[in-house]
Amino acid sequence: METHAPQYYPAFRCLEGRCPHTCCAAGWEIPVDPATAALYETLPGPLGDRVRAFWEIDPGGEPCFPLRGGGCPFLNGEGLCHIHIKLGEEATPLICRTHPRFCYEYGPLRERGLCASCPEAVRLILGEDLVLTVSREEGSPEDAPPLLSPLLSARKTALALLTTEGVSLGQKLQAVLLFANEVQVLLDEDQPESIPSLCRFYEEEFPLLEQAALFLRPPVLEKYLELLGELAILHPHWRKLLAAGKGRQGKAAPPPPRMGERCAAYFLYRHWLRGVWDGDVLTWAEFTVLGTAISSLLAPLHPEGFAEVFRLFCEELEHSEENLAALQDFFWEKGVLPEFFSLAAI
């Protein structure tokens, strides 16, 4: 199968005991996949007894290690995994061996990446512009979904808008929104065959928005901080950060050079092709702007700055299909695009 991955993807190495925000204590239960569960069922000795004593069946009927004190019960005081130490990485659940890597398939195309809830992944994501590598992997490719080709072309154009020289981050994000809106109109009118010519137009001409027509930004930011506070929240410090952001009157510090663009490129790469299945790309352009704008707004309030707020945003939102679906519904129902042009003006 044709496989895409960011150029930095193979460079990822888990920080293990040096990790400042270990995923083993991120507030997620640890699902135990069937093959690992079968191994644990017959594991001899005290470790086998301990594994079987800890696991539970989750509401979906799957085995998992429930949280103990906010983390995995096998995480030791040095931030290391007791199962990994005793039996090696191959005896840990599949999620522990693969996180923070993600892998999505769209018919004959596989896309890999690193999830920005992991601090080491964030370092790589923000450390260089997104360049995709193309390779071939084993697999049983299915037929290409009809929207795959036009939406791949459109994503390439949207990513290129983020690398345009001589315009601000805000203007780039607004251009992505303008473009995504036009792609969405063609999708809604069942004219995906017109997307390549739209891409060519945007590749020749960078669109600039009339700034005077924008909504006032502080109330718009406040509204979206409020919305994020109403979603399912993993960590109380995220809730506190959202609350603190409301007092900033929309004063965002522009992110360090190129970081805002790389953050936005991460969101577009990871989510845009969801539109292959449901014909919605505008939501994911809006989500891109939301993540970049909120990370910029809250960065001055966090001692670790933009990179850590971006990580927290991803940890709270991208690991929860419930939160993503709630945002998608809100964006669809409320027609939020005009507000997002203001939100993008970083």
Ligand code: SF4
């Ligand atoms: S968050 Fe990333 S670096 Fe930290 S323990 Fe998990 S995978 Fe390793």
